Amino acid sequence: MDERTHEHAEVLVDWSARVERGDDVVLSVAEGAHDLAVAVAEKLGERGANPLVTYDSDEVSRAYLRAHDGEFGTGEHELAMMESADVYLRLGGGRNTSALADVPGEVRQGYATATAALRETRMDTDWVSTVHPTRSLAQQAGMAYEEYRDFVYDAICRDWEALAEEMAEMKELLDAGSEVRIEKGGTDLTMSIEGRTAVNSAASVAYDSHNLPSGEVFTAPHATEGEVFFDVPMTINGKRLQDVSLVFEGGEVVDFSAGTNEDELETILDTDAGARRLGELGIGMNRGIDRFTDNVLFDEKMGDTVHLAVGRAYDACLPEGESGNDSAVHVDLITDMSEGVMEIDGEVVQRNGVFRWEDGFEV
Amino acid sequence: MDERTHEHAEVLVDWSARVERGDDVVLSVAEGAHDLAVAVAEKLGERGANPLVTYDSDEVSRAYLRAHDGEFGTGEHELAMMESADVYLRLGGGRNTSALADVPGEVRQGYATATAALRETRMDTDWVSTVHPTRSLAQQAGMAYEEYRDFVYDAICRDWEALAEEMAEMKELLDAGSEVRIEKGGTDLTMSIEGRTAVNSAASVAYDSHNLPSGEVFTAPHATEGEVFFDVPMTINGKRLQDVSLVFEGGEVVDFSAGTNEDELETILDTDAGARRLGELGIGMNRGIDRFTDNVLFDEKMGDTVHLAVGRAYDACLPEGESGNDSAVHVDLITDMSEGVMEIDGEVVQRNGVFRWEDGFEV
Numbered sequence: 173m174d175e176r177t178h179e180h181a182e183v184l185v186d187w188s189a190r191v192e193r194g195d196d197v198v199l200s201v202a203e204g205a206h207d208l209a210v211a212v213a214e215k216l217g218e219r220g221a222n223p224l225v226t227y228d229s230d231e232v233s234r235a236y237l238r239a240h241d242g243e244f245g246t247g248e249h250e251l252a253m254m255e256s257a258d259v260y261l262r263l264g265g266g267r268n269t270s271a272l273a274d275v276p277g278e279v280r281q282g283y284a285t286a287t288a289a290l291r292e293t294r295m296d297t298d299w300v301s302t303v304h305p306t307r308s309l310a311q312q313a314g315m316a317y318e319e320y321r322d323f324v325y326d327a328i329c330r331d332w333e334a335l336a337e338e339m340a341e342m343k344e345l346l347d348a349g350s351e352v353r354i355e356k357g358g359t360d361l362t363m364s365i366e367g368r369t370a371v372n373s374a375a376s377v378a379y380d381s382h383n384l385p386s387g388e389v390f391t392a393p394h395a396t397e398g399e400v401f402f403d404v405p406m407t408i409n410g411k412r413l414q415d416v417s418l419v420f421e422g423g424e425v426v427d428f429s430a431g432t433n434e435d436e437l438e439t440i441l442d443t444d445a446g447a448r449r450l451g452e453l454g455i456g457m458n459r460g461i462d463r464f465t466d467n468v469l470f471d472e473k474m475g476d477t478v479h480l481a482v483g484r485a486y487d488a489c490l491p492e493g494e495s496g497n498d499s500a501v502h503v504d505l506i507t508d509m510s511e512g513v514m515e516i517d518g519e520v521v522q523r524n525g526v527f528r529w530e531d532g533f534e535v
Numbered sequence: 536m537d538e539r540t541h542e543h544a545e546v547l548v549d550w551s552a553r554v555e556r557g558d559d560v561v562l563s564v565a566e567g568a569h570d571l572a573v574a575v576a577e578k579l580g581e582r583g584a585n586p587l588v589t590y591d592s593d594e595v596s597r598a599y600l601r602a603h604d605g606e607f608g609t610g611e612h613e614l615a616m617m618e619s620a621d622v623y624l625r626l627g628g629g630r631n632t633s634a635l636a637d638v639p640g641e642v643r644q645g646y647a648t649a650t651a652a653l654r655e656t657r658m659d660t661d662w663v664s665t666v667h668p669t670r671s672l673a674q675q676a677g678m679a680y681e682e683y684r685d686f687v688y689d690a691i692c693r694d695w696e697a698l699a700e701e702m703a704e705m706k707e708l709l710d711a712g713s714e715v716r717i718e719k720g721g722t723d724l725t726m727s728i729e730g731r732t733a734v735n736s737a738a739s740v741a742y743d744s745h746n747l748p749s750g751e752v753f754t755a756p757h758a759t760e761g762e763v764f765f766d767v768p769m770t771i772n773g774k775r776l777q778d779v780s781l782v783f784e785g786g787e788v789v790d791f792s793a794g795t796n797e798d799e800l801e802t803i804l805d806t807d808a809g810a811r812r813l814g815e816l817g818i819g820m821n822r823g824i825d826r827f828t829d830n831v832l833f834d835e836k837m838g839d840t841v842h843l844a845v846g847r848a849y850d851a852c853l854p855e856g857e858s859g860n861d862s863a864v865h866v867d868l869i870t871d872m873s874e875g876v877m878e879i880d881g882e883v884v885q886r887n888g889v890f891r892w893e894d895g896f897e898v
Contacts, residue, residue: 196612201590203569213595217602222610227564227590232576239580247585249559253616 173207176325180302181211184261185219187332188300188376188384193220195258198297200228204306205263212261224253228262230271237275237283244286254293264469265304269312273410298377302328302384303469313465326460327385327470335387336374339457341529342389342521346370349516352393352453354478356512358401358417363393363453368489373454380488387458387473392489392496393450393480396420400480404506407466411436416505418482424448425482441482446499452481452489454504455514455522464506472504476525478514479506536570539688543665544574547624548582550695551663551739551747556583558621561660563591567669568626575624587616591625593634600638600646607649617656627832628667632675636773661740665691665747666832676828689823690748690833698750699737702820704892705752705884709733712879715756715816717841719875721764721780726756726816731852736817743851750821750836755852755859756813756843759783763843767869770829774799779868781845787811788845804845809862815844815852817867818877818885827869835867839888841877842869 185191197216201209209225216223254260272280303309303324310320346352350366368391372379375386402416415431425448430437441447459475472479481504485496510525526533548554560579564572572588579586617623635643666672666687673683709715713729731754735742738749765779778794788811793800804810822838835842844867848859873888889896 194608196610198612201592201595206566206592206594209590209592210594210598214598214602217599220604220606220608222608222613223599224610224613224616225590225592225595227572227588229564229569229572229588231569231573232564232588235573235577236580236586239577241583243583245557245583245585247559247587249561249616249619250585250587252619253587253612256612256615 173211174321176321176329177207177211177304178214179329180208180325181215183328183332183375184212184300184302184384185215188302189259189261189298190377191216191219191221191259195219195221196256197221197223197259197261198253198257199223199225200260200262201225202263202265202304203229203231204267204308205265205304208263208265208304212263221259224257228264230266230268234272234275237272237279240279242279242282244283246286246289251290251293254290254297257297260294260297260299262299262301263304264301265306265309267306267308269308270410277409299382300377300384301382301469303467309467312467315465323463323465326462327458327473328460330385330387330458330460332375335457336372336376336379339372339374339387339389342455342457342527343370343372345516345521346389346391351517353515354400354507354509354512355515356507356509359399359507359512361396361398361400361420363450364395365391365393365453367491368392368394371486371488383469383473385458385461385470385473387461387475388454388456390452390454390486390489392485393453394497395423396450397422400507402505402507404464404471404477404508405466406468406471406505408436408440408503413437413505423450440501440503443483443501444499446497447483447501449482449497449499450480451483451485451497451499451502452479452504454479454481468504471506476508476510477506478509479504481505536574537684539684539692540570540574540667541577542692543571543688544578546691546695546738547575547663547665547747548578551665552622552624552661553740554579554582554584554622558582558584559619560584560586560622560624561616561620562586562588563623563625564588565626565628565667566592566594566630567671568628568667571626571628571667575626584622587620593629593631597635597638600635600642603642605642605645607646609649609652614653614656617653617660620660623657623660623662625662625664626667627664628669628672630669630671632671633773662745663740663747664745664832666830672830675830678828683828686826686828689825690821690836691823693748693750693821693823695738698820699735699739699742702735702737702750702752705818705820705890706733706735708879708884709752709754714880716878716881717763717870717872717875718878719870719872722762722870722875724759724761724763724783726813727758728754728756728816730854731755731757734849734851746832746836748821748824748833748836750824750838751817751819753815753817753849753852755848756816757860758786759813760785763870765868765870767827767834767840767871768829769831769834769868771799771803771866776800776868786813803864803866806846806864807862809860810846810864812845812860812862813843814846814848814860814862814865815842815867817842817844831867834869839871839873840869841872842867844868
C-alpha cells in the first residue's frame with residue numbers, strides 16, 4: 173500500500189471528521205477504494221470508534237436500478253442506521269465513471285426522490301466525502317495512474333491548519349465586504365454579498381466543511397449583474413460543458429451560451445426559478461491542486477480559480493433562519509483567475525492569481 | 536459473468552430467502568463476491584426489495600481489530616440497522632482464507648463478545664449464508680478455479696423442491712423414531728432422539744434452513760453411547776483435525792483421540808460441560824456435493840455422510856420452551872457413510888450410502 177494512503181486516512185479521521193472514541197461511523201467504500209478502507213479502518217481502530225462498512229458499488233446499483241419497476245421504497249433499516257450514526261465517511265473511487273451510463277435518468281431521479289430522507293439524515297452526521305485515486309479516475313483526468321496518485325495526495329496531504337488560517341483572512345474580507353467584482357477577458361461581474369457569511373472550507377467538520385480535499389472560501393451572492401465567462405470545462409450529468417457564458421440582470425440569468433452542449437445548460441437553467449440565480453461564489457485556494465481533472469471535488473478547490481454555482485445556496489452563508497436560493501440544482505462552473513482581478517468594495521484582493529497578502533502582489 | 540451466478544442469485548433470493556416486495560434487505564458482500572452481489576442486486580430490484588449493501592472484508596476487519604485497544608463497543612447504528620432488517624443475505628467468498636491469521640484469538644473473542652447482541656438480532660431476520668466461488672476458496676479446496684466453480688454450482692443450483700421432498704421422508708423417520716445407531720469400521724454409536732424434532736434443512740427460511748447450499752436433515756441427540764470415528768478432516772480455528780475418535784458413556788465424551796492437533800480437540804471439549812455432549816446429528820443428503828473441500832458449509836451437506844456436533848443444540852429440534860445442550864461451542868465432525876449402516880430403532884435406513892427408498896438398497 174502507498175504510504176500516503178495511511179496519511180490520507182489520518183487526515184480524514186482526525187482532521188476532517190474529528191472521530192472520537194465510541195463514535196458510530198458509517199464507512200462507505202466504493203469498488204476501487206479497498207486500500208483506503210483498510211487504512212481508515214486502522215485509524216478507526218486506534219481511535220476506538222465503531223465502524224459499519226458499506227459497499228458503494230456503481231455496478232451493484234446499476235443492476236438494482238435497471239431491474240426495478242421504478243416504484244422505489246425507502247429502506248427503514250438504512251434510515252435507522254443513518255439516524256444512529258455519528259459520522260459518515262464516503263470513500264469514493266470507482267472502476268468506471270460511466271458505470272451508471274445506461275440507467276435512465278428518470279429511474280435515477282425516482283430513486284433519488286424516494287431516498288431523499290436518507291440524504292437529509294446523512295447531512296445531520298459529521299459527514300466527509302473523499303476519493304481514493306483509482307485508474308478510472310486517472311483516466312477521467314487524462315493522467316497516468318502514478319501521476320494521478322501524486323496529484324490526489326498533493327491535494328489531500330497538506331498543512332490544513334496553515335491553509336485554514338490563510339483562508340480565514342479571505343473569510344474576514346468577505347464577511348466585512350458588500351460587493352464582489354470579478355474582471356477578466358469576457359468577464360465583468362458584480363455580486364452583492366451584503367449580509368452574507370462566508371464559510372472557511374478547510375476540509376473539516378469543525379469548519380462546516382465536508383470535502384477532502386477542500387480549500388475554498390465560499391459565500392452566497394445575490395443581485396448579480398454583468399457577464400461571466402467560464403473557461404474551465406465541466407462534465408455535468410455526463411455532458412461536457414465548455415466555454416459557458418452567462419449574462420445577469422437583476423440577479424437573474426437573462427442570456428447564456430455554451431461552446432458545447434448548450435441544450436444541457438438550458439435544461440439546467442430551466443429547472444426552476446432558483447436555477448437562474450447564483451447560489452454560490454467560491455474562491456479556490458488549494459495550491460496543491462495545480463490542474464483541472466474534470467472532477468468538481470478537485471477542480472473547484474484549485475488555487476487561482478473562482479467558481480459560481482447556479483441554484484441552491486448553503487444555509488450556512490445566510491442569516492440565521494433564512495433559507496438559501498431555493499432550487500433543485502446546484503451546478504458549479506469555474507473560471508480561471510490567473511489572469512484576472514477580484515475586487516471587494518472596489519479594492520483589489522487578488523490580481524493574476526496573487527492575493528494581496530502574498531509576495532508579488534502588484535498594487 | 537458466469538451464467539450460473541444469475542441462477543445462484545435467483546435460488547438465494549426466491550427459494551432461500553423468499554424475498555418479497557418492500558423487504559428491507561441487508562446484503563453483506565465479501566471481498567471476492569462482487570459478481571454475485573451484482574446478480575443478487577438485480578433480483579432484489581425485480582422483487583422490489585430495498586437493499587443496503589455492506590462490505591464484509593477480512594482485510595478491513597484485520598486492520599481495525601489489530602489497531603484497537605480491545606475495549607470494544609457496540610455500534611448502535613449497526614444494531615438499529617439489523618433490528619429494522621427483514622432479510623440478511625451473507626455473500627461469502629474472500630480473497631485469502633488466512634486474512635485474519637495474525638489477529639490474536641483474545642482480540643477476536645473480545646470483539647465477538649462485544650457484538651453478541653448484533654448476531655442475536657441477525658438471527659431474528661430471514662437470514663441466509665452462501666458463498667461465491669473465489670480463487671481463495673478453490674485453493675482451500677485443493678481445486679482449480681474453474682473446477683471449483685463447477686463444484687459450487689453443482690451444490691447450489693439444484694432442484695430444491697425435489698430434495699426437500701426426499702428429506703421430508705428422512706425427517707418423518709427421525710421424528711417417529713427413538714434411537715439412531717451408526718455402525719461402520721471403528722464406529723458403533725447409539726443416540727436417543729426420543730422427543731426430538733428433526734429439521735428438514737432444505738436451504739430455505741421456509742424450512743428453518745439458513746445455508747445455501749444445504750441439504751441435510753438434523754436433530755438433537757442425547758444419551759449417546761459408544762464410539763465414533765471421523766474419517767473426514769476438518770479445519771477448526773485454523774487447525775486441521777484428522778482421524779478424530781470419540782468415546783461416549785452416558786451421553787458424555789469420556790475418551791478421545793486425534794491423528795493431528797489433538798490438543799485443539801481437547802481445548803474444544805474442555806470449553807464447558809456442554810462441549811462434551813452432542814448437540815447435533817446431521818445426515819448429509821446433497822448429492823450435488825461429491826467431495827470434501829475443507830469447508831463445513833459444503834462438507835456437512837455431502838450425500839452419504841453423517842456429521843455430529845459437540846456443543847450447542849438448535850432450539851428447533853427440542854420441545855417447545857426447552858433450550859438445547861448449552862455450550863459456547865458447536866463443532867461439526869464428519870464421518871463417511873459410503874461403507875456403513877445407519878439404523879433407526881433397529882431398522883436399517885441407509886446401507887453403504889443407499890437409503891432404503893432408493894434403487895439398489897440391500898435389505
